[in-house]
Amino acid sequence: MSEKLKLGVLVSGRGSNLQAIIDGIERGEIDAEIAVVISNHPDVLAIERARRHGLACEVVTREAYRSRREHHLAIIDVLRHRGVELVVLAGFDRVLHPEACRAFPERIINIHPSLLPAFGGGLHAQADALAHGVKVSGCTVHIVTEAVDAGPIILQAAVPVLDTDDVESLAARILEQEHRLLPRAIQLFAEGRLRVVGRRVLGTD
Numbered sequence: 663m664s665e666k667l668k669l670g671v672l673v674s675g676r677g678s679n680l681q682a683i684i685d686g687i688e689r690g691e692i693d694a695e696i697a698v699v700i701s702n703h704p705d706v707l708a709i710e711r712a713r714r715h716g717l718a719c720e721v722v723t724r725e726a727y728r729s730r731r732e733h734h735l736a737i738i739d740v741l742r743h744r745g746v747e748l749v750v751l752a753g754f755d756r757v758l759h760p761e762a763c764r765a766f767p768e769r770i771i772n773i774h775p776s777l778l779p780a781f782g783g784g785l786h787a788q789a790d791a792l793a794h795g796v797k798v799s800g801c802t803v804h805i806v807t808e809a810v811d812a813g814p815i816i817l818q819a820a821v822p823v824l825d826t827d828d829v830e831s832l833a834a835r836i837l838e839q840e841h842r843l844l845p846r847a848i849q850l851f852a853e854g855r856l857r858v859v860g861r862r863v864l865g866t867d
């Protein structure tokens with residue numbers, strides 16, 4: 663039997679996307695295993711979810727390091743030590759330092775709650791979409807490069823923006839799609855189907 667793809671999942675808070683990955687693996691829909699969950703904040707729900715499922719979990723806080731670069735390279739050390747092959751940013755609230763991005767070329771993916779390239783680069787994509795008055799928003803899974811939220815797009819899902827929406831209701835509608843999209847992107851990666859050609863990621867049809 664061949665070894666399963668080893669995932670390293672980076673989280674910062676609630677961890678509902680982490681939960682979607684855990685559930686996908688447990689249901690046999692993702693052919694991978696979580697080698698480590700890393701949180702940059704202590705005492706967050708994501709850590710509790712990881713522990714509940716018996717996953718290796720490490721807290722690597724910014725305060726323990728002199729610079730953002732050292733902090734992110736320490737995270738890379740943990741990922742390497744655990745033999746991680748694909749890094750998943752699942753609600754990680756920091757922009758990875760360029761050197762950290764380069765440590766796993768085309769092997770770091772992120773879920774962002776908008777249809778990129780719209781409303782990238784921040785932590786309030788849903789509020790920005792609402793404020794702009796767009797009629798459709800959604801989420802994007804993309805490959806992480808040094809350019810923030812601008813790497814090649816793997817999958818996107820769209821949702822309508824309704825007259826009655828506030829940030830919370832729109833975020834909830836998008837989140838439902840995130841939980842579907844991120845596991846699917848990981849499985850496509852695990853199957854070795856993705857091919858990056860310039861800005862395009864082929865093999866997702």
Ligand code: GRF
Binds near residue numbers: 677680
């Ligand atoms: C998600 O909306 C994700 O797209 C964004 O941060 C949120 C994290 O949610 N990057 P959770 O921690 O996975 O529940």
